[in-house]
Amino acid sequence: MMKRIFLFGAFMAIAFYAVAQRSPISLAGTWHMKLDSADRGVAGKWYNQRFEQTIKLPGTLDDAGIGSPVHEDTSVLSKNVMLHLARRVKYVGPVWYQKTIKVNNEMGDAQLLLERVLWKTDCWIDGRMVGSQESLIAPQTFSLGKIKPGNHTITLRIDNRKLYEISVNDFAHAYTDGTQIIWNGVIGRMEINDHSVAAFAQVFISPSLIKKEAVANILLEPQEQGKVYLQTRILLDGKLIKQTKRVLLQTGSAQQAKVFLPQAKPWDEFHPNVYGWEFDLTDTNGKILASRIEHFGFRSLTAQGNSLQINGRPLFLRGTLECNIFPLEGHPPMGTSGWLKVFATAKQYGLNHLRFHSWCPPEAAFRVADSLGFYLHVELPLWALTVGKDHKTLGYLENEAQQIISNYGNHPSFCFWSMGNELEGDFAWLENLVRKLKKQDNRHLYTTTTFSFQKGHGKVPEPADDYFITQYTNKGWVRGQGVFNTNTPDFKTDYSKAVKGTTVPLIIHEVGQYSVYPDLTEIAKYTGVLTPSNFSAVRNDLKKKGMLGLASPYLKASGMLSAILYKEEIERALKTRGVGGFQLLDLHDFPGQGTALVGILNAFWDSKGIIEPEAFRRFCGPVVPLLRFEKAAYVNKETFEATAEIANYSDKTINDELLWTVSSTDNKILFKGSLGKQRIPIGNAEVLGKLSVPLTGFTKAQQLTISLSLAKSNYTNQWKVWVYPNEPETTIPGVHFTTAIDSTIRYLNAGNTVVFNPDTSEVKGIDGRFAPVFWSPVHFPDQPGSMGLLIDNKHPALADFPTSAYSDWQWWDLVTRSRSVQLDGFNNPRTPIIRVIDNFFKNRNLGVLMEFKVGTGKLILCTMDIQHDLNVRPSARQLKNSLMYYAAKTDFKPSQNIAISELSAIIKRPAKAQ
Numbered sequence: 074m075m076k077r078i079f080l081f082g083a084f085m086a087i088a089f090y091a092v093a094q095r096s097p098i099s100l101a102g103t104w105h106m107k108l109d110s111a112d113r114g115v116a117g118k119w120y121n122q123r124f125e126q127t128i129k130l131p132g133t134l135d136d137a138g139i140g141s142p143v144h145e146d147t148s149v150l151s152k153n154v155m156l157h158l159a160r161r162v163k164y165v166g167p168v169w170y171q172k173t174i175k176v177n178n179e180m181g182d183a184q185l186l187l188e189r190v191l192w193k194t195d196c197w198i199d200g201r202m203v204g205s206q207e208s209l210i211a212p213q214t215f216s217l218g219k220i221k222p223g224n225h226t227i228t229l230r231i232d233n234r235k236l237y238e239i240s241v242n243d244f245a246h247a248y249t250d251g252t253q254i255i256w257n258g259v260i261g262r263m264e265i266n267d268h269s270v271a272a273f274a275q276v277f278i279s280p281s282l283i284k285k286e287a288v289a290n291i292l293l294e295p296q297e298q299g300k301v302y303l304q305t306r307i308l309l310d311g312k313l314i315k316q317t318k319r320v321l322l323q324t325g326s327a328q329q330a331k332v333f334l335p336q337a338k339p340w341d342e343f344h345p346n347v348y349g350w351e352f353d354l355t356d357t358n359g360k361i362l363a364s365r366i367e368h369f370g371f372r373s374l375t376a377q378g379n380s381l382q383i384n385g386r387p388l389f390l391r392g393t394l395e396c397n398i399f400p401l402e403g404h405p406p407m408g409t410s411g412w413l414k415v416f417a418t419a420k421q422y423g424l425n426h427l428r429f430h431s432w433c434p435p436e437a438a439f440r441v442a443d444s445l446g447f448y449l450h451v452e453l454p455l456w457a458l459t460v461g462k463d464h465k466t467l468g469y470l471e472n473e474a475q476q477i478i479s480n481y482g483n484h485p486s487f488c489f490w491s492m493g494n495e496l497e498g499d500f501a502w503l504e505n506l507v508r509k510l511k512k513q514d515n516r517h518l519y520t521t522t523t524f525s526f527q528k529g530h531g532k533v534p535e536p537a538d539d540y541f542i543t544q545y546t547n548k549g550w551v552r553g554q555g556v557f558n559t560n561t562p563d564f565k566t567d568y569s570k571a572v573k574g575t576t577v578p579l580i581i582h583e584v585g586q587y588s589v590y591p592d593l594t595e596i597a598k599y600t601g602v603l604t605p606s607n608f609s610a611v612r613n614d615l616k617k618k619g620m621l622g623l624a625s626p627y628l629k630a631s632g633m634l635s636a637i638l639y640k641e642e643i644e645r646a647l648k649t650r651g652v653g654g655f656q657l658l659d660l661h662d663f664p665g666q667g668t669a670l671v672g673i674l675n676a677f678w679d680s681k682g683i684i685e686p687e688a689f690r691r692f693c694g695p696v697v698p699l700l701r702f703e704k705a706a707y708v709n710k711e712t713f714e715a716t717a718e719i720a721n722y723s724d725k726t727i728n729d730e731l732l733w734t735v736s737s738t739d740n741k742i743l744f745k746g747s748l749g750k751q752r753i754p755i756g757n758a759e760v761l762g763k764l765s766v767p768l769t770g771f772t773k774a775q776q777l778t779i780s781l782s783l784a785k786s787n788y789t790n791q792w793k794v795w796v797y798p799n800e801p802e803t804t805i806p807g808v809h810f811t812t813a814i815d816s817t818i819r820y821l822n823a824g825n826t827v828v829f830n831p832d833t834s835e836v837k838g839i840d841g842r843f844a845p846v847f848w849s850p851v852h853f854p855d856q857p858g859s860m861g862l863l864i865d866n867k868h869p870a871l872a873d874f875p876t877s878a879y880s881d882w883q884w885w886d887l888v889t890r891s892r893s894v895q896l897d898g899f900n901n902p903r904t905p906i907i908r909v910i911d912n913f914f915k916n917r918n919l920g921v922l923m924e925f926k927v928g929t930g931k932l933i934l935c936t937m938d939i940q941h942d943l944n945v946r947p948s949a950r951q952l953k954n955s956l957m958y959y960a961a962k963t964d965f966k967p968s969q970n971i972a973i974s975e976l977s978a979i980i981k982r983p984a985k986a987q
Contacts, residue, residue: 309347
């Protein structure tokens with residue numbers, strides 16, 4: 074059974090920061106080991122045997138290359154190979170580890186600490202069983218008892234097989250092969266401390282920013298010992314700022330220390346003031362018996378109605394997920410350097426918040442988050458659809474909750490706590506657990522579940538929730554994924570209707586999930602325990618199809634579309650009063666669950682070359698200029714009108730002048746103005762002015778960039794709109810525009826020039842979809858499978874239709890009224906002017922705009938609707954005109970041939986014999 078310490082009416086596991094005055098005995102180094110796949114070791118008393126094979130600990134079997142080799146067939150795009158990164162070796166089962174140590178001085182109460190293990194550990198010393206531990210998210214500790222000087226043998230049996238049903242399909246990120254791997258070994262600290270003289274069992278710090286004081290409730294381990302005294306010191310930035318008097322303590326009972334700091338500095342994202350509180354236990358003569366340091370911060374985190382507050386001002390969470398994705402090691406970093414990259418990169422991109430999806434990170438993550446002012450959301454290791462079904466699992470989860478409080482609860486960055494991801498089952502048990510934890514530890518805000526699909530849940534807060542995470546309410550979506558493919562795009566809409574009446578702060582769940590094409594240059598980065606067989610399979614498939622050269626442009630084009638959608642997602646949230654923040658899925662890739670490449674960064678937190686951090690911060694930062702306007706595409710008889718706002722979630726009111734410009738693609742400023750000097754309070758949704766720009770002077774189709782900036786503080790944001798001449802549909806002698814296959818064939822056989830725009834219902838192809846694949850085409854195979862457009866924007870066919878090389882908002886109407894043609898089956902490879910990027914699980918050659926030579930005739934084939942309702946579809950009308958102008962030019966000389974039979978084959982209704 075696990076050793077437990079009674080504290081404040083709850084069972085608390087021993088916190089692992091307790092440090093004896095004697096230096097700990099490090100167990101890092103060479104261990105002997107033996108695999109036990111048949112599980113014979115306990116019965117065979119292997120704890121008394123000696124093992125021949127060696128391994129370095131801390132470390133894992135995967136690090137050492139020990140286990141069954143994993144061979145993946147990457148010659149085909151199979152579901153199995155695309156599920157996740159592949160381990161180079163794999164072993165699941167018990168492993169025995171053994172090390173002989175030399176003890177120089179007698180230890181009256183030796184305590185063994187293993188910082189992180191999967192899942193269960195049994196421990197022996199000199200053949201004597203001392204206990205078992207089974208935490209996934211906290212250090213495992215063992216009391217070895219009295220140890221005399223000399224050599225002693227520590228034997229560990231670590232079993233990484235599943236103990237409890239904490240997860241659907243083993244998806245929970247505390248125990249999964251989807252992101253981290255189901256490794257065997259020990260990571261982090263491995264040491265023995267002597268607690269015989271005096272030791273801390275628990276230090277629970279409650280800081281009050283309002284009272285300018287901090288209270289430490291202290292529990293000492295019971296010892297047969299004389300008088301013990303406590304003296305403490307408070308440090309800030311390594312400098313001593315307060316020292317308390319020495320007081321007599323009673324071991325084995327709760328004690329309290331209190332400090333008053335009239336100049337207490339707050340902790341938040343702008344002022345990450347982390348205090349160190351040093352505790353010394355001494356004897357009567359002042360000799361130090363044990364020492365400990367805890368880190369804390371003065372912060373006031375509250376939910377005021379549907380608003381989050383930090384230190385008395387509004388807080389907006391700009392977050393992403395951390396799903397235990399560390400592809401070199403297969404497990405989380407246990408030191409600060411690995412976490413510095415995570416948090417520093419997230420901060421570069423304007424974030425202030427990380428959600429740990431169905432797991433709790435190690436101590437090093439909290440330390441770094443404290444120092445950089447990140448607000449962390451932690452979850453129990455739980456992602457289950459049958460919560461409450463197994464009572465042993467419930468007991469395990471309650472113990473893990475106590476471990477989280479005991480080991481990480483003092484950290485100021487530990488702000489939010491959920492019981493798990495998308496839970497279903499016994500909500501009465503979940504609510505009861507939340508209420509017990511809130512009563513025990515009120516330093517965090519709690520939510521019952523991070524969203525839920527269970528009927529009757531998920532759309533409204535649970536009764537015990539301090540805050541609420543969802544993708545929709547009972548009044549509508551609060552996530553663009555639910556509307557971007559169906560609702561005509563506008564840039565004035567927010568989520569006010571959906572959040573109306575919410576009683577607690579609402580955080581938007583897993584925003585984005587826009588799949589980006591794989592970066593095949595990333596393959597070379599995988600030099601650790603995992604191999605990207607999924608990426609290799611995509612590369613091999615493209616190579617077989619002669620499409621390998623498209624991988625890089627596919628990445629860029631799909632990535633830019635993803636960034637455009639993330640921008641609109643984030644701005645809609647920032648425009649909405651009543652939204653407390655968002656949690657992206659994701660800023661970086663999730664290589665599990667069918668290869669979900671949903672990040673603008675890769676799984677290593679490195680850039681894919683999609684968008685620079687400073688560009689991302691324009692719309693994702695503490696201060697973001699915002700515009701509300703009607704649409705993306707205009708004609709020159711209209712006026713562009715917009716309303717200006719600022720989402721100010723800095724730490725102060727801003728006094729600044731609000732400036733706007735309209736510029737062309739060559740950066741020439743065409744219009745500019747000022748909305749005057751403004752006093753901009755902390756918060757959002759305040760109208761700061763309006764701008765109006767007549768478009769009558771634009772006689773040629775143009776892309777315009779609208780910028781809104783603060784003059785002194787340099788915050789700026791930009792939006793693109795397109796303006797087209799208000800011209801009728803173009804008809805040109807000698808160019809036949811037709812929608813019927815029969816007339817197309819007749820004109821072509823006569824050597825004519827044809828722009829063929831078949832009805833989309835007649836095209837054998839794939840329905841157009843503006844937003845890219847949701848999450849993963851492998852995990853969700855039944856969705857429309859495209860990933861945006863790859864556009865030859867320098868092609869003369871688009872000379873009068875300004876566009877980048879990727880999908881943008883002016884394409885929405887055209888894409889959603891399209892069907893792409895599959896070109897793989899043609900006799901020769903075909904290169905379209907506009908490609909539809911197929912998902913990486915199929916890699917079909919798809920196009921919506923192509924040109925061909927057909928005998929003596931010339932053909933432009935467009936399978937986007939450019940024939941209906943053109944009086945209210947300016948983009949469609951402009952594209953049609955651009956194609957007609959091009960078809961009439963003498964340099965329209967298609968080089969690709971197509972047979973009449975091939976052309977007829979793309980139409981559902983067979984052509985009449987000619």
